[in-house]
Amino acid sequence: MRWFEKSVFYEVYMKSFCDGNADGFGDFIGLKERLPYLRELGVTGLWLTPFYPSMQVDNGYDVSDYMNVDPIYGTMADFRDFMTAAKQNGMAVIIDIVLNHTAINHSWFKAHPEYYVWKEAPNNWESFFGGSAFTYSAEQNAYYYHSFAKEQVDLNWTKPAVMQEAKQILQFWLEEGVAGFRFDVINNLTVDTTFPDNPFDELGEMIHKFDRNQPGVQAVIAELASFCRACKPDVFLVGEISSDDLNEIASYSRNDLLDVTFNFNFGSIEKLAVTKIFDELVRMEEVIPERLPTLFFGSHDMGRLMSRLANENRSVAKLLAFLMLTARGIPFIYNGEEVGMRNQVFGAIHELRDIQGMQAYHLALQDGASEQSALEVANQKTRDVGRGPMLFADGKSFSEGKPWILGRNETDLDKLEMFRYYKRLLEFRGQAGFQTEAYKKLVLEEDAIQYVRGRYLFVANFGETDFSIKKSGKLAFGEAMQSENYFIVSPFSGVVIELEA
Numbered sequence: 209m210r211w212f213e214k215s216v217f218y219e220v221y222m223k224s225f226c227d228g229n230a231d232g233f234g235d236f237i238g239l240k241e242r243l244p245y246l247r248e249l250g251v252t253g254l255w256l257t258p259f260y261p262s263m264q265v266d267n268g269y270d271v272s273d274y275m276n277v278d279p280i281y282g283t284m285a286d287f288r289d290f291m292t293a294a295k296q297n298g299m300a301v302i303i304d305i306v307l308n309h310t311a312i313n314h315s316w317f318k319a320h321p322e323y324y325v326w327k328e329a330p331n332n333w334e335s336f337f338g339g340s341a342f343t344y345s346a347e348q349n350a351y352y353y354h355s356f357a358k359e360q361v362d363l364n365w366t367k368p369a370v371m372q373e374a375k376q377i378l379q380f381w382l383e384e385g386v387a388g389f390r391f392d393v394i395n396n397l398t399v400d401t402t403f404p405d406n407p408f409d410e411l412g413e414m415i416h417k418f419d420r421n422q423p424g425v426q427a428v429i430a431e432l433a434s435f436c437r438a439c440k441p442d443v444f445l446v447g448e449i450s451s452d453d454l455n456e457i458a459s460y461s462r463n464d465l466l467d468v469t470f471n472f473n474f475g476s477i478e479k480l481a482v483t484k485i486f487d488e489l490v491r492m493e494e495v496i497p498e499r500l501p502t503l504f505f506g507s508h509d510m511g512r513l514m515s516r517l518a519n520e521n522r523s524v525a526k527l528l529a530f531l532m533l534t535a536r537g538i539p540f541i542y543n544g545e546e547v548g549m550r551n552q553v554f555g556a557i558h559e560l561r562d563i564q565g566m567q568a569y570h571l572a573l574q575d576g577a578s579e580q581s582a583l584e585v586a587n588q589k590t591r592d593v594g595r596g597p598m599l600f601a602d603g604k605s606f607s608e609g610k611p612w613i614l615g616r617n618e619t620d621l622d623k624l625e626m627f628r629y630y631k632r633l634l635e636f637r638g639q640a641g642f643q644t645e646a647y648k649k650l651v652l653e654e655d656a657i658q659y660v661r662g663r664y665l666f667v668a669n670f671g672e673t674d675f676s677i678k679k680s681g682k683l684a685f686g687e688a689m690q691s692e693n694y695f696i697v698s699p700f701s702g703v704v705i706e707l708e709a
């Protein structure tokens with residue numbers, strides 16, 4: 209049993225979590241102040257989004273200096289104070305690490321151009337943010353490769369010096385006391401260096417055949433992983449795999465590679481579909497039976513659970529939390545889910561900060577859309593919908609200043625009631641001791657997902673009618689009517705029954 213197998217992680221979107229100095233940006237002083245809140249909630253692990261000095265073209269995923277703290281978030285001393293307090297509050301901290309690319313203003317770009325990927329002329333590869341993945345540099349009289357924005361320059365992982373630099377960075381943060389890493393787009397590290405053109409699908413969308421998931425990338429990850437484990441044997445390594453193929457995603461979760469990977473087929477579904485959620489739970493068991501899946505319904509890259517999946521129905525949002533925190537796997541709560549935060553809504557383009565949303569807006573205008581409809585497109589496409597300032601259950605505001613990101617987030621909801629539900633669920637999870645139990649049963653009946661782990665039967669009724677189940681046992685969590693030997697589970701409700709031995 210490794211420590212993280214029992215953990216519940218909480219993703220902190222640094223800029224929007226808590227502002228300690230009233231400049232409108234979340235920071236380490238604010239985060240430290242809110243540790244008691246997180247401890248009360250009952251999470252035991254934190255994932256921090258990038259807080260390194262950055263051009264902020266892609267909100268910190270464009271790193272200018274890997275071994276420092278961006279002044280937006282404070283100083284190294286603030287980071288250390290926070291880490292000390294996190295330990296005192298029983299919180300393991302994993303940090304986001306972006307090894308696919310650096311910001312173009314990183315000192316390496318001038319001092320070590322050989323660390324990057326160059327080409328005399330572009331091929332047809334498109335950046336994941338749209339447009340060519342190659343940009344001309346007059347200084348080098350060549351094109352540099354960037355799989356994301358042109359300010360995010362892809363590193364060349366065929367160079368041993370790049371590996372050496374990365375190891376220094378990882379060691380630096382492990383020595384600062386972090387418990388592990390969330391590796392950003394880690395299967396994108398290598399490309400086919402013969403640069404064949406990528407094919408297109410029938411809809412005209414590029415298939416990223418030669419610019420990610422290339423042979424050799426697992427050897428690179430294995431070297432990084434074994435280095436981390438040599439520094440810190442109980443390190444927790446989480447991978448973001450840029451793929452929607454579960455077999456591909458799962459292939460990176462191995463003893464010599466990463467501990468867990470995010471399955472976006474489960475976490476990022478566009479709308480609620482109980483069969484899809486159930487099928488994905490089953491598939492994760494089939495594909496990686498001996499390893500732990502991750503469980504999440506939100507992150508900084510997608511619409512919020514409450515808006516995208518629950519259609520602002522609080523019962524549905526609670527039921528998704530119930531599933532996420534009781535199914536087999538390591539849950540990752542996204543900050544704000546525990547108070548039922550909804551999507552941020554933007555009334556004007558200047559309120560947005562996300563490059564993806566702004567590009568969608570300008571492309572729509574170029575295509576002849578009105579400003580109003582371009583703004584609608586931006587609201588649909590932007591990842592900022594999930595990045596609004598944190599609303600706290602205890603009424604504390606995110607910042608005394610003007611938030612870095614604007615827009616509206618309706619607050620006519622009972623934050624405290626939702627928070628208490630998460631807290632009770634996490635308490636139950638901590639006490640009942642089923643986290644490491646395999647499924648003895650995993651079925652979908654009518655619209656109720658049911659699973660047995662240890663001595664508990666979990667029933668998640670996603671149906672719009674009552675679901676009755678005949679069992680001998682006693683109610684351990686949630687509310688259900690009991691008559692004779694039947695438990696009657698209300699629509700959109702999750703219960704746990706402790707089965708008779």
Ligand SMILES: [Ca+2]
Nearest residue numbers: 227229233235
């Ligand atoms: Ca601040």
Ligand SMILES: [Ca+2]
Nearest residue numbers: 308362396397
């Ligand atoms: Ca790359």
